Amino acid sequence: MRSVAAGHLLLGDRCPFLRPAPRLRFLALLTAFVALGTLTACGDAHRVAPALEVDDFGDTIRAGTRTNPARIASLNPATTELLFALGAGPRLVARTTWDVWPDAARAVADVGPGLRPNVEAVLARHPNLVVLYASAENRVAAEQLRAAGISVIALRTDKLADFVRTSRELGRAVGESASAATVIDTMQRTLARVRAATLHLEHPTVFWHVWDSPIYTIGAGSFLDELLTIAGGTNIYADRTEPSPQVSLEDVIARDPRIILAGASGKSSLTSSPLWQSVRAVREHRVFVIDTNLVGRPSVRAGEAAASIARLLHPGIEL
Amino acid sequence: MRAALLWLGIALVVLALAIAAIAYGAVPLSAHAVIDAIGGRGDAVTVAIVRTLRLPRAVLALLVGAGLGMAGAALQGALRNALAEPYLLGVSGGAAVGAVAAVALGASGPLMLPLASFAGAALAIGVALGVARASGGRADPRVLLMAGVIVGAFANAAIMVMLSNAPPNAVRNALWWMMGSVADAGWVTVAWLAVYVALGGALLLWLAREIDILSLGEESAAALGVDAARSSRSIFLIAALLSAATVAAAGLVGFVGLVVPHLVRSVGVRRHRALIAGAALMGAGLVVSADLVARLARPPAELPLGAVTALLGVPFFLVQLRRLS
Amino acid sequence: MIVFDRTVIRYPSARTAAVNEVSFAAPRGAVTAVVGPNGSGKSTLVRALLRLTPIAAGNIAIDGADLTHLDRRTVAQHVAVVAQRESLVFPLPVWEYVALGRHPHEGPWAAAPSRADAAIATALERAGIAELGDRSTEELSGGEWQRVRIARALAQGGEAFVLDEPTTFLDIAHEMAMFELFARLAHDGMAVLLVSHQLNLVARFADTIVLLHRGRVAAAGTPADVMRASVLEDVYEWPLLITRDPAVGAPALLPLRNRGPRSPSQSP
Numbered sequence: 086m087r088s089v090a091a092g093h094l095l096l097g098d099r100c101p102f103l104r105p106a107p108r109l110r111f112l113a114l115l116t117a118f119v120a121l122g123t124l125t126a127c128g129d130a131h132r133v134a135p136a137l138e139v140d141d142f143g144d145t146i147r148a149g150t151r152t153n154p155a156r157i158a159s160l161n162p163a164t165t166e167l168l169f170a171l172g173a174g175p176r177l178v179a180r181t182t183w184d185v186w187p188d189a190a191r192a193v194a195d196v197g198p199g200l201r202p203n204v205e206a207v208l209a210r211h212p213n214l215v216v217l218y219a220s221a222e223n224r225v226a227a228e229q230l231r232a233a234g235i236s237v238i239a240l241r242t243d244k245l246a247d248f249v250r251t252s253r254e255l256g257r258a259v260g261e262s263a264s265a266a267t268v269i270d271t272m273q274r275t276l277a278r279v280r281a282a283t284l285h286l287e288h289p290t291v292f293w294h295v296w297d298s299p300i301y302t303i304g305a306g307s308f309l310d311e312l313l314t315i316a317g318g319t320n321i322y323a324d325r326t327e328p329s330p331q332v333s334l335e336d337v338i339a340r341d342p343r344i345i346l347a348g349a350s351g352k353s354s355l356t357s358s359p360l361w362q363s364v365r366a367v368r369e370h371r372v373f374v375i376d377t378n379l380v381g382r383p384s385v386r387a388g389e390a391a392a393s394i395a396r397l398l399h400p401g402i403e404l
Numbered sequence: 405m406r407a408a409l410l411w412l413g414i415a416l417v418v419l420a421l422a423i424a425a426i427a428y429g430a431v432p433l434s435a436h437a438v439i440d441a442i443g444g445r446g447d448a449v450t451v452a453i454v455r456t457l458r459l460p461r462a463v464l465a466l467l468v469g470a471g472l473g474m475a476g477a478a479l480q481g482a483l484r485n486a487l488a489e490p491y492l493l494g495v496s497g498g499a500a501v502g503a504v505a506a507v508a509l510g511a512s513g514p515l516m517l518p519l520a521s522f523a524g525a526a527l528a529i530g531v532a533l534g535v536a537r538a539s540g541g542r543a544d545p546r547v548l549l550m551a552g553v554i555v556g557a558f559a560n561a562a563i564m565v566m567l568s569n570a571p572p573n574a575v576r577n578a579l580w581w582m583m584g585s586v587a588d589a590g591w592v593t594v595a596w597l598a599v600y601v602a603l604g605g606a607l608l609l610w611l612a613r614e615i616d617i618l619s620l621g622e623e624s625a626a627a628l629g630v631d632a633a634r635s636s637r638s639i640f641l642i643a644a645l646l647s648a649a650t651v652a653a654a655g656l657v658g659f660v661g662l663v664v665p666h667l668v669r670s671v672g673v674r675r676h677r678a679l680i681a682g683a684a685l686m687g688a689g690l691v692v693s694a695d696l697v698a699r700l701a702r703p704p705a706e707l708p709l710g711a712v713t714a715l716l717g718v719p720f721f722l723v724q725l726r727r728l729s
Numbered sequence: 730m731i732v733f734d735r736t737v738i739r740y741p742s743a744r745t746a747a748v749n750e751v752s753f754a755a756p757r758g759a760v761t762a763v764v765g766p767n768g769s770g771k772s773t774l775v776r777a778l779l780r781l782t783p784i785a786a787g788n789i790a791i792d793g794a795d796l797t798h799l800d801r802r803t804v805a806q807h808v809a810v811v812a813q814r815e816s817l818v819f820p821l822p823v824w825e826y827v828a829l830g831r832h833p834h835e836g837p838w839a840a841a842p843s844r845a846d847a848a849i850a851t852a853l854e855r856a857g858i859a860e861l862g863d864r865s866t867e868e869l870s871g872g873e874w875q876r877v878r879i880a881r882a883l884a885q886g887g888e889a890f891v892l893d894e895p896t897t898f899l900d901i902a903h904e905m906a907m908f909e910l911f912a913r914l915a916h917d918g919m920a921v922l923l924v925s926h927q928l929n930l931v932a933r934f935a936d937t938i939v940l941l942h943r944g945r946v947a948a949a950g951t952p953a954d955v956m957r958a959s960v961l962e963d964v965y966e967w968p969l970l971i972t973r974d975p976a977v978g979a980p981a982l983l984p985l986r987n988r989g990p991r992s993p994s995q996s997p
């Protein structure tokens with residue numbers, strides 16, 4: 086159970102079993118939409134393309150969805166944070182128990198968990214729009230909310246590209262497309278700056294500690310791996326494609342990372358464990374603490390997150 | 405006469421519990437609003453809460469309780485064992501294997517998960533029957549019980565292996581399913597479970613007199629014209645499939661099949677026709693009140709249903725044990 | 730009514746047959762007793778009649794019809810069997826337990842029996858347990874339980890009555906009462922097939938005795954024919970004395986003290 090809870094907190098619940106179908110469908114539809122839109126823009130007023138959009142469950146976002154929902158329920162820490170960044174914070178009427186950033190979010194009504202949400206409690210807040218985390222166990226809630234006549238968008242932000250897409254979709258859904266564009270732009274520019282600064286530096290090998298019983302780390306499928314690369318590090322488990330692979334201590338010792346990154350409690354757990362003393366980076370005191378709130382999920386602060394990692398890996402770097 | 409009054413009283417209590425389940429929830433609603441909402445009038449959100457969420461959920465809870473109660477009563481009689489219950493016979497293990505496999509493979513939608521868990525349960529039941537037949541204990545209910553326990557143990561091992569290799573969110577999803585819940589109740593689920601419970605219940609009631617005879621033992625049953633081996637296998641199959649259906653609909657809601665028959669016996673019911681019918685009623689009452697507690701204990705979060713049924717069932721069971729000794 | 734014709738019954742892992750070409754008949758209107766040492770196959774015959782053990786060769790016929798061709802329920806309507814042992818997992822009041830004997834005659838939707846049912850009252854009466862009607866089966870002594878089980882078989886009705894060691898826990902009075910009951914049932918036209926160790930009572934009340942020894946019929950006939958020291962000593966491997974009981978006129982058996990390794994009989 087500990088690993089489950091930790092996974093939830095630190096990884097934002099990545100599901101490795103990405104379903105390509107809705108994505109491909111979305112891309113295909115988007116392409117079609119763009120193509121059609123271009124054609125109509127060329128002047129044929131009679132051929133209007135329907136505004137067909139698809140969310141991460143593959144469900145259509147209803148055409149005619151109000152573009153300025155006055156009451157928004159956000160059941161996901163990532164989207165709550167994003168909505169505040171987009172300036173839609175005052176319109177939030179419900180959040181999950183885990184959505185505690187920024188501080189203003191704490192003032193929003195807590196309606197329980199974001200996974201298998203309490204639909205009744207959400208309904209009681211009379212939202213116009215509910216933003217769900219697009220995980221399989223939330224499908225029933227999505228249906229129940231739609232049956233009650235409420236617009237639902239299911240989104241998941243697993244990687245940086247998702248974040249860009251999600252921000253745009255959410256911005257469009259709540260009528261803050263301009264803010265969304267700004268947010269994305271700021272984040273991307275910060276990332277570019279960090280990438281440029283670390284490009285010509287030596288990239289140390291890094292082990293990213295997520296949990297140690299059993300040992301979970303990040304793989305190439307993970308957003309954290311993306312940040313790490315931008316920050317000028319090399320993930321020793323970049324050969325594993327799943328976002329949170331489980332590994333053995335022997336293997337970590339064999340791969341001999343130069344640096345270990347961990348959360349505060351993770352670091353104390355590692356440094357106090359006699360077993361982990363066999364890892365050189367632990368012995369030689371190169372376990373550095375990352376702010377798990379900052380780097381936990383793709384968010385508006387991804388740029389800052391990358392910068393913070395870069396400073397740990399390359400002390401004295403100018404950003 | 406007294407018995408009829410007693411059962412009327414129990415039926416009224418169950419009805420009251422069902423009404424409470426519709427009237428109370430994470431969101432306080434006035435009685436007037438609830439009644440209006442059932443009729444479809446009033447605020448759209450209230451109507452949605454009452455008709456789409458609470459009503460099917462209450463009905464599903466009643467059905468799950470009735471199904472498990474009947475299955476438990478029939479099995480305890482047919483297998484001549486006061487501790488027999490459907491989950492002991494491999495049903496829960498097999499269903500869990502099916503569900504966890506579905507979750508691990510990413511096919512855990514509202515359609516696939518029940519199908520997978522039912523398929524897993526059916527497979528486990530088949531294996532248990534096969535193991536019992538292969539060990540030659542055609543008529544000995546102990547062999548059937550042991551076969552079920554073995555299959556259940558194997559299933560648990562398989563689940564542990566699957567979960568140890570699964571990513572955290574699959575583990576979480578699987579664990580939640582295994583803790584039991586009627587929160588995903590939709591009218592479609594209610595409909596097919598109702599068919600199962602009605603059919604399974606009717607069959608068990610039809611076989612109730614045979615169960616009376618089976619509980620006398622193999623020789624006496626044979627003396628009274630009952631083929632003990634075939635009969636106990638049929639009852640095992642019907643009761644196990646009925647339980648598998650409840651598991652497919654609501655996950656693992658433990659203890660009901662074990663405790664409810666004892667509760668019914670404690671009010672003096674002995675013959676199995678009345679016992680099975682009474683177990684349906686009391687089982688329904690137990691699960692619907694457990695769901696009520698699960699929803700109201702710590703709003704807006706919900707306790708797992710299986711945990712609450714165990715917590716409610718244990719004290720009853722202890723009282724019953726004391727009376728026995 | 731019940732006829733065993735060259736019946737051979739073998740248990741799965743046994744080298745020798747438990748019942749080896751046993752033939753005898755239990756006709757209506759008579760008490761037929763099957764006796765023999767432990768392991769001679771007596772109970773196996775009853776199990777075969779209950780179809781709990783398959784027959785390897787030969788057959789068992791009920792009123793001329795082969796047992797294996799008959800529906801179990803039909804057989805139960807005509808033949809009532811009291812097995813050697815029985816224990817209940819869930820206790821019942823005695824009258825309800827006795828009422829279960831009516832099962833072969835009732836369909837699945839028959840009404841629950843009532844305490845006042847005539848068949849139940851009669852059965853309780855005949856078995857001499859009218860006063861036990863409302864007790865619970867878990868409160869009975871060994872003897873009371875045995876009589877309750879006989880009452881259930883009586884409630885079952887039918888034309889044949891098969892009992893496997895029905896009087897092991899009964900005291901003298903109750904045992905005599907039971908044997909008198911068996912005799913009366915036979916007199917009324919039923920076929921009574923009795924497996925028993927009580928050689929003396931069997932000698933007094935049975936019309937035919939079938940003596941089994943290691944699965945075969947060692948002797949069969951009237952009590953006078955079968956109750957001979959030479960025959961019985963061979964089978965039971967114990968020194969015995971057979972006398973004639975002047976009070977009842979039936980052969981009576983007296984086991985003697987063992988004088989060391991098996992020695993031949995002395996008289997009469």
